[in-house]
Amino acid sequence: MNLRTLTLRHLGWCPGVNSLAMRIPDREYSDRRVFAWSLSIFIMILGSSIYFSNAGQPQPSYSWDIKFTDAVYDDFYGMYKVEKEANLDGDYNVSFWTDPMEGENMLIRLYYKYGIDREELHESFIITDGVIFYPPDEIGPLYSSAGSWRASTVWRVYSSSRDLRLHIRIQYLRRTPVWHPP
Numbered sequence: 001m002n003l004r005t006l007t008l009r010h011l012g013w014c015p016g017v018n019s020l021a022m023r024i025p026d027r028e029y030s031d032r033r034v035f036a037w038s039l040s041i042f043i044m045i046l047g048s049s050i051y052f053s054n055a056g057q058p059q060p061s062y063s064w065d066i067k068f069t070d071a072v073y074d075d076f077y078g079m080y081k082v083e084k085e086a087n088l089d090g091d092y093n094v095s096f097w098t099d100p101m102e103g104e105n106m107l108i109r110l111y112y113k114y115g116i117d118r119e120e121l122h123e124s125f126i127i128t129d130g131v132i133f134y135p136p137d138e139i140g141p142l143y144s145s146a147g148s149w150r151a152s153t154v155w156r157v158y159s160s161s162r163d164l165r166l167h168i169r170i171q172y173l174r175r176t177p178v179w180h181p182p
Helices: 003-011 017-021 031-055
Strands: 062-067 072-074 079-098 105-114 118-128 131-134 137-140 142-159 165-174
Touching: 003 017, 062 079, 079 105, 079 131, 118 142, 131 142, 137 142, 142 165
Parallel strands: none
Antiparallel strands: 062 165, 072 079, 079 142, 079 165, 105 118, 105 142, 118 131, 131 137
């Protein structure tokens, strides 16, 4: 296959193609070699278009209003348990608060999830009478913190009463650059 002849045959009608075709070597290439190069270029174009179409997608934000009416009872903690998962990759603002009820307690345990069955405890919060504690510090009625996250997380929320409600907001802010320190 001669690329100069092929270019002139199919694009010869276009102005300036004759001068461009003179820069293409006038030699024969095997059909197998041309096919391999064409396939490689096609795969690169397809791969980059798929990558860039997905790269522009913002990460999800999460908004949970957790009720314990249908929660399972956890015998170990002696509380009702609800579990939520979130895949976080970027900068997020995490905030949560509860509807206070006197004499009631909640426990929030945040785990990083590695693979299918491996989890590591990341943070733990205690809520008593509507006041959030990050032991040993008292935070107040609202927890709000912004930071970089690159993990699949599991939120396990325990409540001493089925009547309590917890509100969690995880708002996506921006993508964290790869070189950004954690």
